Amino acid sequence: MPDLIIASVMTMMTAATPLVFAATGELICERSGVLNLGVEGMMLIGAVFGFATAAVTGNAPLGLLMAGVAGLLASLIFATLTLSLLSNQVATGLALTIFGTGLSALVGFDYVGETIDQIAAIHLPVLSDLPVVGRLLFGHDPLVYLSLGLLAAVAWFLSRSRWGMILRAVGDSDVSAHAIGYPVVLIRYAAVAFGGMMAGLGGGYLSLVYTPLWAENMAAGRGWIALALVVFASWRPERVLFGAILFGSITILQLNAQAAGLGIPAAFMSMLPYIATIVVLVLISRDAIKIRLNAPACLGRPFRAER
Amino acid sequence: MTEQGLLSLTGVCKSFPGCIANDNIDLDVAAGEIHALLGENGAGKSTLVKIIYGVLRPDQGNIRWQGKVTRIENPAQARSLGIGMVFQHFSLFEAMTTLENIALALPPEDPEALRARLEETASAYGLALQPDRHVYDLSMGERQRIEIVRCLLQNPQLLILDEPTSVLTPQETEILFETLRTLSQESRAILYISHKLEEVRALCDRATILRGGRRVDDCLPAQETTRSLAEKMIGKKIQQVSRQSPIDSGSSMLLAVSDLNVRSDLAHGVDLTDIRLEVRAGEVLGIAGIAGNGQIELMGALSGETGSPLAGSIRILGTDAIGLNPTARRSLGAVFVPEERIGHAAVADMTLVDNSYLTGDTRMKFSRRGLIDWPAVTRYTQNVVQDFDVRTTGVDALASSLSGGNLQKFIVGREILQEPSLLVVSQPTWGVDAGAAAAIHEEIQRLVSAGAAVLMISQDLDEIFLLSHRIAVISQGTLSAAMPIDEITPEDIGLLMGIRHEVQPEADHVTA
Amino acid sequence: MLRLEPRSTQSFAAAWLSPVMALVLTAITGGVIFLAMGKDPSTALYIYFVEPLTTTSGLSEVAVKAGPLILIGIGLSFGFRAGVWNIGAEGQYIAGAIAGGGLAVYFHDSESTLLLPAMLVLGTLGGMTWAAVPALLKTRFNANEILVSLMLVYVAELLLVHLVQGPWRNPQGWGFPGTRMFPDVAIMPLLFAGKRAHLGTLITLAIPFIAWFILARTRFGFTVRVFGSAPLAARHAGVHSHRMIWRSLLIGGGFAGLAGVIEATGTIGQLMPDISPGYGFTAIIVAFLGRLHPAGVLLAGIAIAVTYIGGEGAQISAGLPKAVTGLFQGIILFYLLAFDLFTRYRIIVSSRTTE
Known part of the structure; x- marks a missing residue:
């Protein structure tokens, strides 16, 4: 029984990790005042380029790097359109998701069904062999630690660093930040790019570690769930972890319940994460004023510097 | 009052689509003087000071700062030159604290040292502030004090205030004027933008009057009447208006x-x-x-x-x-x-x-x-x-x-x-x-x-x-x-x- | 130095030119992509953009594909104009197909001519029901309609899979997922013998005209326009934001549901897991490409349908993956959004004479 619990927790963390990556990136993006609805598309682009690189070179870590780079490049299309050409952020984010879905399917066409050497779980002598806590604390794959490390770094960055303060300022009032003399558009480019890289890494995690293989549309809505997580987290990094673990747990619960054969049709169990997202959104959004207080005041608004 | 020219603008022009906001404007501000920029809404006052503060770029014209021709590229440069500005619609961040708002406008500095400097400056000029309150919680008067302290911490030679009293009660206005007079005695120049004539007469040493984007006159407000100032500002004779008398309470x-x-x-x-x-x-x-x-x-x-x-x-x-x-x-x-x-x-x-x-x-x-x-x-x-x-x-x-x-x-x-x-x-x-x-x-x-x-x-x-x-x-x-x-x-x-x-x-x- | 300057009036020419330019540039980009894939660009582009229009059966196919795109696109354009971002039309489309198609599954031996109209009504209601969820959650709990409507797409897809594999599976279907074939009375009459264009296609072509009339001449149409560009002004005019959210979502959901049941009764004749090649998502592009204007949506629906048919043709004759179509759709939207800049701003080439 403890083994089953440990195994469940381990799987839960792998289910949560892509969400941690993507939601942490989107959180930075939104804190700067930019709403990028293209997370799903960027995850798919990251997943496919990461997988293709790993398949061609046999080097999974290089694949992961490529996943991040691909996500970043995709996000720059979005940044150019919304920040330089002032297009509507909602529509452009949707376009990015549609584009990413198509591009990833095209690139991944030849890789469907291929396998790669996945990035394995780490194993530290002694530590990982400790009873119970050994695997729980020291037995995950390295990317779990990377995602948690990045999340912690982002939390520190936002609350403690000067640049984090500037980023929050840009999201709170672009006009004021511009008046004081901060390069609003440049800062937002950087935030969007970071969001793209993180979404790409999240996608890479899916294709390089989680499954590990490429299938069309394999993000299966995780990009959208990551967006919901940012709202759920009230734009605070520490709460992203909580939300991701919640969704990881639901995923595992659903898989275990299907395996246990409770007589509930599999399709209904598979709906759980999506329905849970809706429920969570409803619970968190009820207090409209609170949402408005927490959300970056400039979220989604175009900004054009007058000179 | 010293005669040394601190800031001098010649022939500044700035146009926006469909309107010429500044048309060939000259302006001289000396150290230690409180200089009014007087004009109606739309006369071009805000545009002109945004140019001085580096928010906008002039289409034409020269800016001399302390005698040297200077190109002010952005607000950060303006601040490093010694120009501070308090905006009409404040450039504050509502979801952030007073201390953060001030830190954002200054070069990086240890927060605790900044807090000490903030409190020192605030009390020296009688500007009460609460460093850890969020701006959205504060009254308009307090928000303005943040802006002013933020400028003062940079030890400016020139302080620009854009319609500062539009958000103040008459009593708060009086306190602000005291602060500004203290600053002027420290031989800092103040560029005071307003369309309120009484204020300009009460506070300012000199006034430059703008109308329709042009400079129409320079004058000494103390020697003018409210009426004569108004006529310069509006450009025509204005009629005296009479107050209403209360109506009887019988109507429906x-x-x-x-x-x-x-x-x-x-x-x-x-x-x-x-x-x-x-x-x-x-x-x-x-x-x-x-x-x-x-x-x-x-x-x-x-x-x-x-x-x-x-x-x-x-x-x-x-x-x-x-x-x-x-x-x-x-x-x-x-x-x-x-x-x-x-x-x-x-x-x-x-x-x-x-x-x-x-x-x-x-x-x-x-x-x-x-x-x-x-x-x-x-x-x-x-x-x-x-x-x-x-x-x-x-x-x-x-x-x-x-x-x-x-x-x-x-x-x-x-x-x-x-x-x-x-x-x-x-x-x-x-x-x-x-x-x-x-x-x-x-x-x-x-x-x-x-x-x-x-x-x-x-x-x-x-x-x-x-x-x-x-x-x-x-x-x-x-x-x-x-x-x-x-x-x-x-x-x-x-x-x-x-x-x-x-x-x-x-x-x-x-x-x- | 290049500078952007806001236009004082919106440029009508730029507004209509930008979708055309977007299409042209997408074709050029497509050529480059084909070249990179080692295909002859001119042949591939011909297959994609021209060939579907050269045969009557091709035209009929374009009409069949354009139908649902236009129908959903029109419905979505109301919401998008009003700033209500229903992006779950795919789910509403499936819900419509399930609701309408379910009737044919239960009355599979019916001979009543009322069956088809009843299915159309039920399909519309099904789409509306699915859209009512984000409407309710948005108005009651302030939950983001983008995320809720999108999550419901996955729920609808899973529900459909469950139904066609489980309770509604064709008993004579050798275990393949899919319902029985609908009875003849539940099938849209064909317009031309041997072609797949059907009565439903005709219905969808009439919708843009009705939509245009509503937008131009009714108070509701006016308030939709106001609500999107200035929500506070709409409230000032007495428009209740909740009612607007409800109406936008119900219109979008209803049209999507209708499209779903028309597809099931017209082209497919049964319910199966793949009843939509992503119509609900593609219709978002159709709506934008058509500038949220009924006439534009009509034209955009046809243009996108051509690429759909072209994509199928390219898959068969040139061995190009179907995914290229999706890629093109994303690129079209990117270009369109980029060109939109010119409808709101003009580019000024200026020389600076500061000193």
Whole structure:
């Protein structure tokens, strides 16, 4: 029984990790005042380029790097359109998701069904062999630690660093930040790019570690769930972890319940994460004023510097 | 006062699409002087100081700073030169603390050291601040103090203030003036932008007057009268206006609000508490107050745009209006002119015809069997444009193509031509040039003399005293008892602006 | 130095030119992509953009594909104009197919001519029901309609899979997922013998005209326009935001549901897991490409349908993956959004003479 619990927790963390990556990136993006609805598309682009690189070179870590780079490049299309050409952020984010879905399917066409050497779980002598806590604390794959490390770094960055303060300022009032003399558009480019890289890494995690293989549309809505997580987290990094673990747990619960054969049709169990997202959104959004207080005041608004 | 020129502008020009904001402007500011930049709304004052502060780039012209030709590329450079600026619409971050707001404008510094410097500077100039409060929690006066301290911490040689008193009570204004005089004695220069003549006379050593983007005169305010300054600013003789006299209380009650409590639906809004007011036929009730004290919420509650109040009643022409939407309230006989012209009173990217239909549908019966009678709307729009002298290329022009004054004339005209019994109007002439303002005032007076009731919310005390028969003051979501015009002075109003008003039994009949 | 300057009036020419330019540039980009894939660009582009229009059966196919795109696109354009972002039309489409198609599954031996109309009504209601969820959650709990409507796409897809594999599976279907074939009375009559264009296609072509009339001449249409560009002004005019959210979502959901049941009764004749090649998502592009204007949506629906058919043709004759179609759709939208800049701003070439 403890083994089953440990195994469940381990799987839960792998289910949560892509969400941690993507939601942490989107959180930075939104804190700067930019709403990028293209997370799903960027995850798919990251997943496919990461997988293709790993398949061609046999080097999974290089694949992961490529996943991040691909996500970043995709996000720059979005940044150019919304920040330089002032297009509507909602529509452009949707376009990015549609584009990413198509591009990833095209690139991944030849890789469907291929396998790669996945990035394995780490194993530290002694530590990982400790009873119970050994695997729980020291037995995950390295990317779990990377995602948690990045999340912690982002939390520190936002609350403690000067640049984090500037980023929050840009999201709170672009006009004021511009008046004081901060390069609003440049800062937002950087935030969007970071969001793209993180979404790409999240996608890479899916294709390089989680499954590990490429299938069309394999993000299966995780990009959208990551967006919901940012709202759920009230734009605070520490709460992203909580939300991701919640969704990881639901995923595992659903898989275990299907395996246990409770007589509930599999399709209904598979709906759980999506329905849970809706429920969570409803619970968190009820207090409209609170949402408005927490959300970056400039979220989604175009900004054009007058000179 | 020293003669050394600190800042000197020659031939500065700046144009925006469709308007020349600055046309060949010269300006000299000496160290230690308080220099007024005087002009009407739209005269080009804000544009000019944004150029000095590096927010905007001039199309042409020279800037000399301490004798040297200098190109000010951005605000950071302006600050490093020793130029500080307090914006009219503050450049603050509402969701952040006072300390963070100040740190953002300064070079990186240890927060605790900054806190110590902040407290030192604040107390040296008598500017009380709370470093850890969030800005959205603070009054307008406190927000302005943050901006000023933020500038002072950079030890500026020149401090620019853009309409600083528009958000202050008369008492707060006096304190600000003391601070500014202290700064001037430290031989810092102050560029003081205003359209308020009395202030300029009381405070400033010299004044440069702008009109229509050009510099029209330089003068010593102490040697001028308010009237002569006004004529320079507006460019024509102005007529003396007389106050209204209170109307008799026998005429019928068209708007009665009692014990109204509303929870604000804005993120940083003000809740309304126990509002009581009455407006009778043939009367203007003026509601004075500093912006952000519940005016938006009061307007929303009266027009029916915001949700149901927690308690209280609103009676429009004797009918209970609680729960009625704006359309239903219009059928009762009320019309509304909200403060924000673009995006609220009018839709920027729609034509004037569309914008007439926007609020005219109910009272003018523009829809027949669900279909819009566009020719009728067009005729109505032509009438508005004609009767209210709206300068436009035609009724199919987009609302955004009109100047602020013309759009406001259109909006007020659109409502008044509906022949309402009750007009509720907020900031009727905010940011409007003097000509348009006078026209709007005249139309409101005509409406009132025809027997309508008007509730006017305004920050402009001159306007309040010009049009009102009775005056009440809104502060922190509470409303003072209304007092007849001949029993109240601007100083009384200033005192009422700073305090929370307790509920008065029989509010309207107790006169101070 | 290049500078952006806001236009004082919106440029009508730029507004209509930008979708055309977007299409042209997408074709050029497509050529480059084909070249990179080692295909002859001119042949591939011909297959994609021209060939579908050269045969009557091709035209009929374009009409069949354009139908649902236009129908959903029109419905979505109301919401997008009003600033209500229903992006879950795919789910509403499936819900419509399930609701309408379910009737044919239960009355599979019916001969009543009322069956088809009843299915159309039920399908519309099904789409509306699915859209009512985000409407309710948005108005009641302030939950973001983008995320809720999108999550419901996955729920609808899973529900459909469950039904066609489980309770509604064809008993004579050798275990393949899919319902029985609908009875003849539940099939849209064909317009031309041997072609797949059907009565439903005709219905969808009439919808843009009705939509245009509503937008131009009714108070509702006017308020939709106001609500999107200035929500506060709409409230000032007495438009209740909740009612607008409800109406936008119900219109979008209803049209999507209708499209779903028309597809099931017209082209497919049964319910199966793949009843939509992503119509609900593609219709978002159709709506934008058509500038949210009924006439534009009509043209855009046809243009996108051509690429759909072209994509199928390219898959068969040139061995190009079907995914290229999706890629093109994303690129079209990117270009369109980029060109939109010119409808709101003009580019000024200026020389600075500061010193």
